[in-house]
Amino acid sequence: MTATMAAHDHGVRAEAARRRTFAVISHPDAGKSTLTEALALHASAITEAGAVHGKGDRRGVTSDWLAMERERGISITSAALRFEYAGMVFNLLDTPGHADFSEDTYRVLAAVDGVVMLLDAAKGLEPQTLKLFDVCRHRRLPVITFVNKWDRPGREPLELLDEIEQRIGLRPTPLTWPVGVAGDFHGVLDRRRGGFVRYTRTPGGATRAAEQLVSAEQAEAEHDTAFAVAREELDLVAATCGDFDPDSYAAGASTPVLFGAALPNFGVRQLLDTVVELAPAPAPRPDAAGATRRLDAPFAGLVFKVQANMDPAHRDRIAFVRVCSGRFERGMVVTHSATGRPFATKYAQQIFGQDRAVLDTAFPGDIVGLVNAGSLRVGDALYDGPAVRYPPIPSFAPEHFATVTARDSSRYKQFRRGVEQLDSEGVVQVLRSEQRGDHAPVLAAVGPMQFEVATHRLEHEFRAPVRLDRLGFSLARATDVAGAEALRTTSDVEVFTRGDGALLALFPTKWRLLSLQRHHPDIRLDPLVAGTE
Template identity: 40%
Template sequence: MTNFKEEFKNRVTFAIISHPDAGKTTLTEHFLLHGGVIRQAGTVKGRGSSRLASSDWMAIEKQRGISVTSSVLQFNYGGKRINILDTPGHEDFSEDTYRTLMAVDSAIMVIDSAKGIEPQTKKLFQIVSKRHIPIFTFFNKLDRDGRPPFDLVDELEKTLGIEACPINWPVGSGQILQGVYDLQNDRLVKYAGTKDFDQSVFDESMEEIELLKDAGNHFDEEKIKSGKQTPVFFGSALADFGVVELLEDYLKYAPAPSAKQTVNEEKIEPQDDRFTGFVFKIQANMNPNHRDRIAFVRIVSGQFSHGIEVTLASNGKKIKLNNVTQFLADEREQVQNAVAGDIIGLYDTGNFQVGESIYTGKKRVEFEPLPTFTPELFSRVVAKDVMKQKSYHKGINQLVQEGTVQLFQSFHGQEYIIGAVGQLQFEVFQFRMANEYNSQVVFEPMGKKIARWLDPNDVDESMNTSRSILVRDRFGDPVILFENQFSLNWFKDKYPKVALQRKM
């Protein structure tokens, strides 16, 4: 390993964000293809597909053709060590995506050129925008008939409130796609699927480009670094058209790992001598045969080396990091050294929680908390087979620790209640309990509830009614599940001195 204070500058850590079906996972696959880590790009298809996406490793993802968990994908390209965090597209798993976005230094936003800005894209952009991190835009599916490029760029600027600067420009689309025009190098990149070159389509695009040069935004690297301007690319991930150009231009301007802020408003710089990092994700059963549990850590500063001893910020416990991996989806390799910007996986026996900060040295380091959502849907959960209580309890505890659903228990008793943001989370939970823990579970839907946390000193058991159910979260803190807004308002009137809290 060379000097880590120089090595981290070659790290590029980013997420790919999009609305479902915009082509995020397909783009990821082609990045891996060009990075030389896979021989053939998989496509995201449902049951019966002969090829499946490398980044969709979980059984339910392969069965349904959807991404429901964040994958970590690492490869080398152009002298850079690239860490891609491939996030879930489905809105029910936004919490996982939001936490993952805390671990990146930039993002690529994929937009369907026929549909434009879709709701989930807008939500994810807002999270990225709040952190002022660079974002690059890829208008995908150019090989299909889409909207006029000026309309797409105009919508991008007006809807998301960011300056757009096209790096290339489409010459036709769909059946008449001729290619894209590289605006920085004044050259046409021809589309391989074009049979006959259409001069009239080319001429029309050149007229649009002249308008761009006169009235468009000028490329501004400083604005890109601060998230105020987004470079715009056009292409087709499925046809592998424009993907290399996107990757290479992205790597020219993508930032190196940046400083992260602690709860004390101290900034930890990547070149700091002490090793620091934080757990942004926990994943159980990446290898079902071993029932393992991996804590994903973003290294913030310093250098990891095999056997390093770290302290957990939450409880001061010291742990030696001996068994550490890096990933290509569910494939892994042992790692001896890593630097700021890298993502490493720690084999975990229950020591880590999502959001945990780890560090070396005597001075305590705790990074800013990761976002946590207040669940809206609730279901009681029971085991079908009472003889499999051990696997039932183990499965629930491990899946809940991943943070994609939340666990509550009746205030007095052992009744389990699962809280989620969306219905798909229940379905994935049920599937994984059966598939990974051999435990069939049954849900008894409780419907929508309004969850509010309260101080343990304020708890009065008379608060527990059919319209305000008193429960505990998995940390033992009291929570009330209100039937509706009316019930919540009634409670506030009856207990005006009781402070109610919600999560993000």
């Protein structure tokens, strides 16, 4: 190896060690987008948080840029934010919390190295949080837990720790501990560094909260009863949970826990410092065959998200690519795994919510936005040098189905282009059949809110108002050509072709499915797996 090559390899590894690529996951309304902005605020990536007025006025929220997100105050699509803090490069991915958009969240989890799990202090572990944690466990993603909204009434901290251990099997190891019950938050005890951190609110929580590290003696004098209770609880925690163990955390057996409140920016700096210190840096990723490609191998990246029309002024399409190995350089010509054809990367951008900037170089862990990448789809790989394919990102089993047709036949071209775009992004699955024809494709969704997003975008982005007619199907199974032919004359069952070529048989009820399987056991009807098994 030449000195130049050795220096190049070392440079890639050194840059990878500076990356922290992670997702924030939670149940809806736990404060995920607010925390995302608070992290960016504390890293000085933004000067003022936008989520200071709750759901009624979220016009400044950096990571929520779709019109529907700002109207409803919920995250509908994932967003990427890149910023620097303490000498590290953060690639933070904000994910949708609503269960109807789980598929987008699962795609994001295929692109990160770790996770911050956000819990509402009053609600604890909720159903969607549990489902997302199952995916983290499946992908062996280490989890840092942040208990949010401690400035509002909530549950006892010991009760929340017990719930984490009992319901998801993670041993909680608190790094900070609240002084004052939920709703009467004075600050936190820092278990690792010692001392009491006191917070001072800023108007509306729009800027970083002032912090002051005071001695235990001063804290006890100022918060006599609350401080004494916190010390007693910490003694119990030390006896039952023990201290933080990095090996246990990396293995997914324990989770460091911090307490805070994202809206007034309490405890956010401690969370940032914890991510810097504990969250894993990018590591070699296995390919579809189970082999790993070294971090300093030639460039390879995974397409995990495709999004069109992020900026109404630029009607373009961006493919989000996680750099898995090597050094990416804007303008390099790589190979597209799905086609084997060359792919030019002239238009590469760094993404920060809706904002973009030209990106010249990137390293493992970074997220690259490739503009007008019309041929790229979720799950594709791009590579330089030896070929690589990554494990597929499975699609969810849809449970809601509806035909979609253009209200204005003169807008059919726009309608068709919009449906194809939504399909390629994974907003909904698009099913077609000869019986229904191209003018009336079937939209298949995990949850009904996906239909609202699809129809809203078709009308406002593609100027193609549509009519949606719900169908009486409730589950889908994968079949083959022989099965499709056998089911052609079966009542209450239809077979469609999905955008990726898969044949799906739709059934009105599970009882109809069981009946058909009992009478025709030779027909292939396989469950659609969501990627957690």
